[in-house]
Amino acid sequence: MSLQGSNPIVLVVDDSPDSLGMINTALNQAGYTVLVSLNGEQALSIAEQIQPDVVLMDAVMPIVDGFECCRRMRLTLPLTPIIFMTGLTEVEHTVKAFECGGNDYITKPIKPEELLARIKSHITNANMINNARSALDTAKQYVLAINTHGEILWATPDTHELLQKNKLDNFENISLLNSALKEWLNIPGKKSDLVLPTADKPLTLRYFKSVNDDEHLLRIVEHESILDASILEEMLPITKREAEVLLWVAHGKTNREIAEILSLSPRTVNKHLEQIYPKIQVDNRTAATSIAIQALLGLPV
Numbered sequence: 001m002s003l004q005g006s007n008p009i010v011l012v013v014d015d016s017p018d019s020l021g022m023i024n025t026a027l028n029q030a031g032y033t034v035l036v037s038l039n040g041e042q043a044l045s046i047a048e049q050i051q052p053d054v055v056l057m058d059a060v061m062p063i064v065d066g067f068e069c070c071r072r073m074r075l076t077l078p079l080t081p082i083i084f085m086t087g088l089t090e091v092e093h094t095v096k097a098f099e100c101g102g103n104d105y106i107t108k109p110i111k112p113e114e115l116l117a118r119i120k121s122h123i124t125n126a127n128m129i130n131n132a133r134s135a136l137d138t139a140k141q142y143v144l145a146i147n148t149h150g151e152i153l154w155a156t157p158d159t160h161e162l163l164q165k166n167k168l169d170n171f172e173n174i175s176l177l178n179s180a181l182k183e184w185l186n187i188p189g190k191k192s193d194l195v196l197p198t199a200d201k202p203l204t205l206r207y208f209k210s211v212n213d214d215e216h217l218l219r220i221v222e223h224e225s226i227l228d229a230s231i232l233e234e235m236l237p238i239t240k241r242e243a244e245v246l247l248w249v250a251h252g253k254t255n256r257e258i259a260e261i262l263s264l265s266p267r268t269v270n271k272h273l274e275q276i277y278p279k280i281q282v283d284n285r286t287a288a289t290s291i292a293i294q295a296l297l298g299l300p301v
Helices: 017-029 040-049 066-073 091-099 112-138 157-165 171-185 229-235 240-250 255-262 266-279 285-296
Strands: 009-013 033-037 054-058 082-086 104-107 143-146 152-155 194-196 203-212 215-222
Touching: 009 017, 009 040, 017 033, 017 112, 033 040, 040 054, 040 066, 054 066, 054 112, 066 082, 066 091, 082 091, 082 112, 091 104, 104 112, 152 157, 171 194, 194 285, 229 240, 229 285, 240 255, 240 266, 240 285, 255 266, 266 285
Parallel strands: 009 033, 009 054, 054 082, 082 104
Antiparallel strands: 143 152, 143 215, 194 203, 203 215
8 A cells, every 4th residue: 555645655674773863864854754674574564565655775684685675575566666775885786786676776874965866866767657657557558568588577457458358368378478579579670560369369569669678668459350361362372262261270260160161171171271381381370370360460471
């Protein structure tokens, strides 16, 4: 929860009474609401109950150190700025602070003016991001962000609903989706759209922009079903009948279903597919579906 109507909330995590006293005084005078934690476990418990606007995190603490606390806190507070405060100045500690999810790093002894300036800057940036994402939610945009491993970092509510409707959010399919996104993201140069076959209708993912080295914004374009086999006949080196078979393959129909639609036998449908695969240079149904969908959408094949 958050403290409605209050000043911005700063959670200070530090086991040093001297540091806590100085920081608490500076923050109170600047108009912030201050929550204090003496160790990482206590900080995680507080963060589960009250969402702070920014976290000041000491690196060296007993029980759970600041690095581990930050890593675990990121699971529930993905956007909250976390600023490390420590006397450690080695490069490896700075790098570790950012790798575990920190946004900034300030060395002790703390200079109150510098600390307040950084807090203000991070809260402003975080509010801008939250407002932008709220606007996306209101506008019902299919937007999501992924990391370099293809894992979804966040998505608008409508995107979650769309993935769920197309059964792309269950354990097995989300793993396949992550792999496809990772492979696609690592293609050098300008990225073509990524077309995802589904049982209902194809989804096209379009690259929007890079937020940072490990956050990439994508937009999903939902397409209505296309039922024109002549497009496939024109775009691909296949016959009219093969185009009709491939069209229904692209729409997720089984050989038996295609046979009923086209008044053929399932065996004949299978023979047509055996002719189609080498012509369009694929070796399985999934690859053929992808090629067909791209052709139907007017994308390069």
